[in-house]
Amino acid sequence: MQASARFALVIVVTYLGLLAVTFFIGRVIPVDPALAVVGDRAPEHVLQRVREEMGLNLPLPQQFVRYVGRALQGDFGNSVLTSNPVWDDIRKTFPATLELATCGIIIGAGFGVPLGVWAAVRRGGLADHAVRVMALVGYSVPIFWLGLMALVLFYAKLGWVAGPGRIDVAYEFSVQRVTGIMLLDTAMAGEWDAFRSALSHLVLPAALLGYFSLAYISRMTRSFMLNELAQEYIVAARAKGLSETRIIWRHALRNALVPLVTVIALSYAGLLEGSVLTETVFAWPGLGLYITHSLQNADMNAVLGGTIVVGTVFIGLNLLSDALYRVLDPRTRDTRRGTGS
Amino acid sequence: MSNPARLPLLSVQDLRVAYPAREGGMTEVVRGVSFTLGRERLGIVGESGSGKSQTGRAIVGLTAPGGVVSAAQLRFGDVDLLRCAPEQRQALRGGRIAMVLQDPKYSLNPVMAIGAQIAETLQAHQPCRAAQARRQVLEALAAVGIEDPARVMKLYPHEVSGGMGQRAMIAMMLIASPELLIADEPTSALDVTVQLQVLGILDRLVAERGMGLIFISHDLRLVSSFCDRVLVMYAGRVVEEIAATELHRAQHPYTQGLLNCLPQLGASRHPLPTLDRKPEWAL
């Protein structure tokens, strides 16, 4: 009870912090937000009028109060750049990022964990080095460059996958967007051609993001596994005559999963911030691109909206990983059923 | 002494265990240990680092990666442990040779219910239905003197006391009814009162099931009171082998040293005897 109250407080504080930081950024950026609205050619009086409408002439504290006040009422206003309510924009852009990030993390975790386990089991062996190098390469390549190269190869030269964008123009309007997640929408509509098109647009960027999170996840898996494999209960398990497979997957990994969920959750959060660079290269209309573009034009309403979403995602995933932590590790469940003897 | 008519349960000739040294080359931690074991209680005593645990693990086949085990002979009943395939070694482990480890706090898997861990041993050696397994687990827990097995089964290691944990450990190791049990300091992590209970249980089960037991400990008194025969190890060698009842006649100064360190009721405690070590013993 009291814990949950403290937790609520924490969240409130975090949000206020996000608000403050965003506001601060919006004011320190040497861009006149009004200029973003009226453009280069605007006569002075138009610019001034807009500045007043945006309350840019008020003293800063007053501006901040207004800003927070509106935000607290959930009114993030309209985006200057898209003329839409910020929430509408986010409802359009976030699913795009969500789709990409989710596929990315599935690939990343789905391959990263087994690879990490493999490396740990074959510690110092060829497999270990192979996985290590592969992962470190993942850490080390500039993604925008790799992305473009991948496009050239798989899209332009080989024609295995579809190019930039989320779906072929042919289907752009045939499928109506319910969730905004193309794979779901197309599947729900039963438009399998559209589904295939969406999928083949998704594969490349998702694989790329997947690879990058794979790099991190496999490394962490490895070190967690090494840690577990050194434990006494592994010796016990061997003494019981269990097969290595069972010892590794059921005993060691099962324990390693406990810290691993946090790692995975966090890299998922990382992907959900939206990778500006990937989204640029693949013309993917996602959150990262939205926030960056808004930021560069001092469209602070949009930036705030985006930031709040990212912040929420971050907090949410932290909660989720805590919850999973409890599920996975009985020691964290505070049930004292035990007795001595 | 075991009955010579039957071939010994375990015979070890010139067992050596070596590990790669930080400074290149190999260092031997067990240096030519030999003994044979029937269906009896053998104690191995020595300070930490004397190689007693390594001897035990080498027999079970749990020498840590990097370690090299060699011996003139290492046979368990009719099986030549040196030459048999890893699979067979694995089948033996927990099946015919079991090992109880020191501290249940670490030797039980923290995220698995105790019952599941015990059942696992059984399943690994004599596949059987879940219900069947459950029944056997309950029996095993009861056998180690746990009143309400049904409840304990569902508990996780962190939820039980050390004593109960160690009993569970024993149950886990005995459920596949092995012929040889190696107990590596099974009680030194427990508080004294509990120690005796656990030893009692161990004693009973070994007797009932006619198992061979290798009891590894640093506590000479404990061993002498509990075993038929005692190997005294120092620096990787057996310095003395002696029947528990003959201990007071021990020849080797090291053994005597160990004995003198044991406080005797009535006798004055001053000056406190100290254990002296002579390098030549290690030769």
Place this chain on the structure above:
Amino acid sequence: MNTQPAPLRQVSQAASSWRAWLMSDRPQSRRQAALGRWYAGWRSFAANRLALVGLGIVGALVLVALLAPLLSPYAPTVGELGQRLLPPSGSHWLGTDDQGRDILSRLIHGSRITLFVVVLVAVLAAPIGLLVGTASGYAGGWVDAVLMRITDIFLAFPRLILALAFVAALGPGIENAVIAIAITSWPPYARIARAETLTIRQADYISAVKLLGASPLRIVLRHVMPLCVPSVIVRVTLDMAGIILTAAGLGFLGLGAQPPMPEWGAMIAAGRAYVLDQWWVAAAPGAAIFIVSLGFNLLGDGLRDALDPKASQ
């Protein structure tokens, strides 16, 4: 890595006796113990070939940065439009860029910027993280609460966005990029330092120091922080690649480095327009970034295995 302490020279006859001395498990002096520890660390580190490769790469980077003027065949910022976008050749090993500048020379000089960025960010961010982390970990209570909230806020904020914002706010210039990256990259260190502190705080010798009446400040600075340093160092080394990439990303988005500065990220950004035909313009700096960050990663990885008992063992 030289493990021979000057004052004790006379002891040394042969290297082997040195090794013995270093690895004796009964060190005579604190120094011997410390050196012994380092030596052991170094041995397990050196056992990892990949880590040595990493060390080699980083070493090479430093060397190149130092000798840049001697190594580079041309001036990094002077070019001629007539000579632009030449493919790799005898006279221009890596070809020329869109301004007709020799790419190799730019890469070589760029190494200085990269090094500058990496080192400076590390030097700025790590201490901040250490200070915040240890302080909040040791003090606990509301200090902890406040500091950790702040950390969380920074963590919850999209990182590149934050960096972008700060660069935009601070104006162009590599130094500002460095500051921006530093500001965005301290929170993880704070987290680590805090975690370590929480465990260290319980240690008996800390209470001992307390009994001796040391001030909290002194305890944190002298007794807690030093113990957190290794794990933070490891983390920093592992992050350096990330730092390089972030800097490159900023350069790629047109922030940070000012033309004609041969900053690698900016070079990729410039080469991006020619990536399909004059691929080498972007590929060369791309490869450079790749190799260097790979180097840092291998190094950090090795360090972790060597220093961090959890990961190794």
Place this chain on the structure above:
Amino acid sequence: MNPLAFTRRALARAAAAALTAGLAAFVLPAVAATPKDTVVVALAFDDIISLDPAEAFEISAGELMGNAYDRLIRYDVNDPSKLLPDLAKGWKVSDDGKTYSFELKPGLKFASGNPLTAEDVVFSLQRAVLLDKTPAFILTQFGLSKVNVKDKVKQTGPLTLTMETDKPYAPTLVYNCLTANVASIVDKKLLMSKEAVKDGVGDMGYAWLKTNFAGSGPMKIREWRANEIVALERNDNYWGTKAKPARVIYRHIKESATQRLLLQKGDADIARNLTPQDLDALAADNNIQTTATPKGTVYYFSLNQKNPTLAKPEVREAFKWLVDYDAIGKTLIKNIGVVHQNFLPVGLLGASKDNPYKLDVARARALLAKAGVGNGFKVTIDMRTVQPVQGITEAMQQTFKQAGIELEILPGDGKQTLTKYRARTHDIYIGSWGADYWDPHTNADTFARNPNNADDAKSKPLAWRNAWDIPELTRQADAAALERDGAKRARMYQELQAEFRKNSPFVMIYQQTEVAAYRKNLTGLKIGPTSDSTYLFNVSKQ
């Protein structure tokens, strides 16, 4: 939970992911070739902020307006000096040159189906003035204001209307201004039905129209998804010949390389933002053709006269001798621009083609010495990080150096540099200026007019932004705007440009040529000289 199952699941997911990846890789063909009735355009349109013709003033938005909204008159894309009727059947100006009257074609309809009458035209013009958004000045410069517009623009019959100006301007100027987007005709009935009233004041459908459509042009704007897609659809109620494509879809693609890939794969029919290199490469591809048109956009850099050094006439001239126009023309702007040293882009009335300046370091040095800064100085330039501007700036940085001028480049995003520029806090600014409407006055107005150089001036033309105080030129420019004799007017602009070339703090570099690359199976694509005259509705596809 069963941990083994968990990890199995992880593996299963891995397998699944791998499978789908593989599937996509091999089963799926690269789904090339867009639908026959749809023209797909790859274009960077992140500049669009509104679809309301009274407000939209960005390049990409302009193109949409041109395709989706009608005006009274348009100019001939093939010869901009000729005017063509659009909605208006006829037009004339009174003898005193202050009253313009128009007569509409009969039976016009909006896309909505509503009839289009003089009422809508009057409403549209008045609305633009009353809303007073950025482009409103194109109309207000003729003396229209919020106060008087209701009587200055009047409906005189169901199909006739008149517009009064405060001075007898050159009719071509007035007409040309009426071809601009801001003079587009909007659907009064529809807009008023969408009007949002805030504290008693109606917004004339402004809020709604920002993201919607109320026009009568050949195409309808179906949807605008910012930074993703814009969809135009054939307007079947169009009064004239119906649009050729049923659908035109713009996809927002920022990278030239990406646009090129899409075009070559056939996933786009037209690519609009290609770099010189990509254009060169495409020349080899025989599925691809290109079309080019000189635009009304000129690139320049300007010296802030608030900086005492840059204010010296010799220094101003020196800079003009320190740009390697030749090399830049051959490389950085090859295919996408031609060197041009006058503020009027070629194609506008009276535009001069003289380009006297070339790279001459010696001469520049002499001038600098004369100005007393012979041993050089340091100066900063604010630059957008976009090509070719950045390339040109870096090239200049090198040539300047030869004359001892240290040029520090301050890269920044567009809005950032602009904020500084408008505050007159820069040293040197490099940028571009596009004609707002097809008349010389549009550029004269900003380059050669500075009615008030005070910091709090009402209008802030480029001359003001560089604190260039020019009462004399301003007078000449105003006179030219009023000159009704075309030939005479042309001459006046010639003189303006001559003076400007010599003494202005503006170094004009080049005039943009817009190039579009398109697939062979397209016909009828022509890039218009202004952003609002690229007509996609004429494009057909086999």
